[in-house]
Amino acid sequence: MSARRKSRRLPPLSGVLVLVMASTGLVVVDLTIVAVGLPLISADIGDGASAESVVVTYMVAMGALTQVVGSLSDRWGRRPLFLAGIAVFTLSSLAATVAPDLLWLDAARVVQGAGAAAIMVNAIPLLSDRYSGEERDLAIGAWGSFATAAGLLAPVFGGVLAEAFGWRAVFAVNLPLGVAAWALAVRVLPRSPGTAGTAEASEAPGSPGSRGTGRTDWLGSLLLMLGLGTATLLMLRSGDTPWSGRDTAVLLTACAALTAFLAVQLKVPAPTLDLRMFGSPAFSGAMLAVLLSRVLTIGGSIHLVLYFSDGLGMSPTGAGLLMTPIFLAQIVMGMVGSKLIGDRPPGLVIGAGYGLKAVGLAALALLITPDTPWWALVVPLLAWGAGGGIAGAPVMAVAVRVTAPERVGMVAGTVSTLASLGAGVGTAALGSVFALSGGDGAQAVTDGTRTVLAVSAALAVVAVITAVTLVGPRRVPARVPAGEGGEPAPAGK
Incomplete structure (x- = not known):
């Protein structure tokens, strides 16, 4: 077997x-x-x-x-x-x-x-x-x-x-x-019913449990919805629109609501977000990797498409097709990454994925010019996508593995929230980096895109360091085959 x-x-x-x-x-x-x-x-x-x-x-x-x-x-x-x-x-x-x-x-x-x-x-x-x-x-x-x-x-x-x-x-x-x-x-x-609603919370080492399972944190939920809703709205604003008093009010509302939310989470018996989960270095490392990955992936891909269209003069269809290697490599290598963490330290697998992603981004930053032939970009694009696939699935698996079963829904919510925030931050922050190049024309678009890709490669290196440092073998429980040892075999289909 x-x-x-x-x-x-x-x-x-x-x-x-x-x-x-x-x-x-x-x-x-x-x-x-x-x-x-x-x-x-x-x-x-x-x-x-x-x-x-x-x-x-x-x-x-x-x-x-x-x-x-x-x-x-x-x-x-x-x-x-x-x-x-x-x-x-x-x-x-x-x-x-x-x-x-x-x-x-x-x-x-x-x-x-x-x-x-x-x-x-x-x-x-x-x-x-x-x-x-x-x-x-x-x-x-x-x-x-x-x-x-x-x-x-x-x-x-x-x-x-x-x-x-x-x-x-x-x-x-x-x-x-x-x-x-x-x-x-x-x-x-x-x-x-849900795990937390029917059983006592587990307090396994390294797996934060529940402080209370029969109550719902309505105040914290409302504060978080207000804070994340206003923060997301602010990040989706057009970068071409001048900053206004309305934007300042939205920013202050988001900061106040999120600060109040964190304060509430430290006091309520059944928090919406159990902050003790972040006491696990492996969990914190996985969450930081999720955030960084979305920042560099979304922000980088937006400006790369802009380079394809305005820098190389490609049609929208052509630009979309040239992005295909990223997605295809990520799809294939996602399954490979899930398999690799069965036999190797998860932190090293995740770090290797982000390292390959950094190599692809750095190569693109060095290669692109207004005259670069499209075929010269295929290999770096494949490296970008393959690295993301290798790192992506293991990050989620690690987050689940180091958390108590009654917190898996909370973990999924945290992953989705940080991914959304990362996408917004990446769009806004790397958009500002792109704008620093100034000017118009193919050369200005190329220069801005090269800067964005270089910054994205640096963020990928930070993700490598995060994974290798925080998601260490001693901080992530060994995976037990289904039906053996500490994890129950699933019943039925």
Whole structure:
């Protein structure tokens, strides 16, 4: 049995894995597919107003609710929140499909973002409940790879739908998929309540437990939603817009709400975010790696596409195709990274992934000029994507492995929240770095992109140091094969 497990490359297929991949695929697709239809939305119901709010409202709602919903799933159970998330997402998609004006559509997108948060943050907990040991790490890797593929295909799929059937089809496509996902969830999800709601919290060494499981931290939840919502809204503002008094008020509100949230978490018996989790160096290292990865990946990719279009003069289709090596390499190597941490120290695997990512970014920074042939960039792009794949899945697996089972929903919420914040910070901060180049034309775009890529490579090196230093072998429990030792074998499918 041991040899068979060692040679495994994919997790055993189950209804839960299919459900989680399909449902989170819907959420990821909806992050980008709508952007393709924005011109059509503006022309139809925008009435001269910008339709960008359709994207912003979804991201703000999702970013503000992920941590809260993740913690609630630990207390109330995965099944009811996941079912509610699918139902809310599907019904709000129907509301968006029939929206008569932009205000209606924005309101529907807020509700859709709430449903998306409930779906997304329950993905890792559901996989963690269903699988254990090596199979759990592989399942998380498969889920992450599928989500990446869905994000890659979304703009192409959205363009076809919008062009053939109009912008409403972008939302209508969620209806049959949502109904099918809900029916599958009813069939395959166990009816048992959440871990934290039925058992005493474990206090295993290095695994922070629960301070109380029967209460809900409503005050902390409201403060966190306010703080993250305003912070996300601020990061999504246009960099071309001058700073205003309104922006200052939003910033102060976000800082005050988040500060008050942290103060509340230190006092309440059942916190929304148990700050003791960060007392584990491995957990803190994994979370910092998530944040840094999103900063450099999102910020770097945005400006690389800009270089392809304005620096090399490529069409939007050509620029999108040239980004494909990043995503394809990340999909393939995500499964490899999940497999590697079974036999090697997780910190070294994660560090090696970010190291390869740093090499790819640095090579791009050195290679690009206004005259660089596109084919010369393929190998560095593959290195960038492969490094991200190797590091990505193990980071999530480590975060789950060093945390008590009753905190997996909270962990998933923390990962999603930090990923969203990292994306926003990366867009804003690296956008400022890009702007320092000044000027217009292909050379200015090239110079700005080279600076962004160099900074991104430096951040990847920081992620390497973080992983190797904090995610050490003595700080991460050894993975136990499913059904053996300390982890229970999953029951049924």
